[in-house]
Every structure is written in C-alpha cells, then in structure tokens.
Amino acid sequence: MDHTETTEKKKIILSGIQPTGVFTLGNYLGAVKNWHEMQEEYLCYYFIADLHSLTIHMEAAKRRAQTREAFALLLACGIDPEKSLVFVQSHNKFHAEMGWIMDCCSQFGELSRMTQFKDKSAKHPDNINAGLFTYPALMAGDILLYQADYVPVGADQTQHLEFTRDVATRFNHNYGETFKLPEGYFPKAGARVMSLQDPTSKMSKSDENPKATISILDEENVIMKKFKAAVTDSEASVHASEDKPGVTNLMTIYSAITGKTMEAVTKEFAGCGYGDFKEAVGTAVADELRPVREEYKRILDDRAYLDSEMKKGAERATAIASRTLTKVKKRVGLLLES
Numbered sequence: 001m002d003h004t005e006t007t008e009k010k011k012i013i014l015s016g017i018q019p020t021g022v023f024t025l026g027n028y029l030g031a032v033k034n035w036h037e038m039q040e041e042y043l044c045y046y047f048i049a050d051l052h053s054l055t056i057h058m059e060a061a062k063r064r065a066q067t068r069e070a071f072a073l074l075l076a077c078g079i080d081p082e083k084s085l086v087f088v089q090s091h092n093k094f095h096a097e098m099g100w101i102m103d104c105c106s107q108f109g110e111l112s113r114m115t116q117f118k119d120k121s122a123k124h125p126d127n128i129n130a131g132l133f134t135y136p137a138l139m140a141g142d143i144l145l146y147q148a149d150y151v152p153v154g155a156d157q158t159q160h161l162e163f164t165r166d167v168a169t170r171f172n173h174n175y176g177e178t179f180k181l182p183e184g185y186f187p188k189a190g191a192r193v194m195s196l197q198d199p200t201s202k203m204s205k206s207d208e209n210p211k212a213t214i215s216i217l218d219e220e221n222v223i224m225k226k227f228k229a230a231v232t233d234s235e236a237s238v239h240a241s242e243d244k245p246g247v248t249n250l251m252t253i254y255s256a257i258t259g260k261t262m263e264a265v266t267k268e269f270a271g272c273g274y275g276d277f278k279e280a281v282g283t284a285v286a287d288e289l290r291p292v293r294e295e296y297k298r299i300l301d302d303r304a305y306l307d308s309e310m311k312k313g314a315e316r317a318t319a320i321a322s323r324t325l326t327k328v329k330k331r332v333g334l335l336l337e338s
C-alpha cells in the first residue's frame with residue numbers, strides 16, 4: 001500500500017514502543033485492544049524504539065531478541081502491516097540524522113527540566129549518558145519526521161510531547177513553516193486497569209510483585225491463579241464502590257472484555273461469592289488473551305515472515321521520512337547531495 005498517496009486524508013497517529021517487557025492487561029484494555037479499529041480511521045505508524053533503548057545498558061543478544069519480540073507483539077495485537085506502518089526505528093537511518101538536527105534545536109535548560117531524565121538518572125547513577133539527556137530531542141525527531149497529527153502518550157511522556165511542540169514551534173519560527181504540531185491522542189474508549197495486589201495504583205509492567213500484573217502472554221493457569229489471589233475485601237458482594245477498589249477493578253476488567261455495562265455486571269453476579277466471580281473474570285481474560293498469545297508465538301517462530309515485514313516497514317518509513325528530512329536540511333542550510 002502506498003501510504004503517501006492513497007490515504008492522504010486520514011490523520012496520522014504515531015507511537016514508539018521501547019523493546020522492553022511485554023504489555024500488561026492494563027495496556028491491552030486501555031489502548032491496544034482498540035488498535036484494530038483505529039486502523040480504519042487513522043493512518044497508524046508504530047515503531048520499535050530501539051535507538052531510545054540504547055540509553056539503558058543491555059546485552060546485545062537480549063536487545064536483538066526483545067526487538068523481534070516487540071515487533072511480533074505489535075502484529076499479534078492486531079496491527080495489520082497492510083493497513084499500518086510497523087518498523088524498527090534504527091532501520092530508518094533518518095531518525096539518527098534528524099535526531100542530531102533536533103539536538104541542535106534543543107536547549108540545555110529545557111532538557112535539564114525533563115522529569116524522566118531526572119528519574120532515570122536517579123535510578124541509574126552509574127550510567128547517566130548523553131543519550132539519556134538528549135532522549136527527548138531524538139523523540140521529537142521521530143514524531144516530526146512523519147508529520148504526525150496525534151501521539152498517544154501516557155502520563156510519563158506528556159512532557160516529551162510538549163517539548164516536541166516547543167521545538168517544532170521554534171523551528172517553524174526560525175526557519176519557516178516546516179512541521180505540523182502534534183497533539184496528544186487520548187482514546188475515547190479504554191479501561192483504567194489497576195494492580196491486582198494494590199487496586200489503588202495502576203497496573204504497571206515494572207511492578208516488582210508478579211502477582212500484581214497480568215502479562216498479555218501469561219498462560220491460562222497463571223492468569224487464573226493471579227485472579228484467585230487478587231486483593232478484594234471482606235464484604236463478599238459484587239458491586240462497584242469507592243471503598244471496594246479491588247472488586248471495582250475486577251468488574252471494570254470484566255466489563256471492558258465483555259462489553260457489558262457495570263450495572264449489567266452487578267446484576268449478573270448478584271448473590272455470587274468472590275470465588276465464583278474471580279473465576280468468571282479470570283476465564284474471560286484467559287479467553288480474550290489466548291488468540292493474542294497464539295498469534296504471537298506463531299509470528300515469532302516464522303522468522304522469514306518477521307524479517308520480510310521488518311524490511312517492508314523500513315522501506316516505507318524511509319520513503320516517508322526522507323521527504324521531511326530533505327525539507328529540514330534545506331531549511332537549515334545543509335547542502336543537499338546532488
């Protein structure tokens with residue numbers, strides 16, 4: 001498919017995903033589950049942010065494996081490479097080139113104020129590398145290269161998106177109108193899933209307690225076990241309320257998967273004990289994730305398919321990005337090769 005010509009009217013959604021860790025049920029019900037439908041309305045560009053991942057030390061073999069896994073995961077979660085663009089960031093060398101130009105448009109002061117830089121430096125005091133510091137400039141380049149309209153961002157990335165808009169505005173002002181200003185994308189639908197062990201905090205893939213999160217690749221028996229062990233309360237009545245965050249969370253999950261309203265869920269489990277209720281939620285989740293897990297395994301085992309999709313994605317991404325980069329180079333006065 002030609003992304004540049006045939007679908008000009010669709011708005012572009014772009015997101016980068018670091019090749020670290022698998023999505024949780026929270027990511028899935030909050031966003032990933034809707035990807036499938038989003039492809040009809042938008043042009044979706046997703047890439048594995050392997051260049052960004054270099055800011056954290058990791059064994060080469062592990063990084064390679066995780067990059068492949070992340071790519072397979074995107075496809076398994078319903079991204080259709082015929083409709084959307086999926087690629088690995090480093091396969092389009094223009095990201096690095098654009099990153100340098102963006103570095104030169106970023107101020108030391110504003111980069112110093114990034115909370116993620118402060119958090120990550122505190123977490124890895126032995127590896128506060130320059131890439132960690134200029135990370136937002138590389139990210140700004142990722143977004144601006146594709147003239148993205150929307151970027152789905154979690155709370156931890158809103159500051160980086162704001163930074164991207166600042167850099168783009170400054171560039172447009174200094175060199176002439178070049179970049180579209182990207183906006184945050186906040187999906188209409190999407191449940192907020194909480195930890196199974198501490199239902200007052202969000203389910204997070206970095207949680208140290210494995211019982212608190214469901215990975216979308218968890219096997220059925222693991223899923224059932226985690227739901228059985230989910231924290232609830234002593235009232236033994238299935239209804240949502242503020243003082244019952246555990247039960248409310250389980251109901252939210254069930255409702256998001258089945259499409260039933262919270263009232264319908266309350267009715268369905270009236271007079272039912274927590275044991276049976278948890279079993280029903282666990283079963284619903286296991287049934288929902290089974291095809292994703294199976295598809296993931298299938299794709300990951302088919303190395304030829306995976307490689308060929310990566311190659312196609314890289315070619316398309318490069319073609320799109322080269323148009324913006326050429327314009328940018330002209331604007332700043334880099335001589336174009338003839």
Ligand code: TRP
Binds near residue numbers: 014016017
């Ligand atoms: N920084 C993002 C994260 O850690 C990953 C990322 C890199 C990204 N480039 C991007 C996200 C561009 C959106 C757009 O989650």
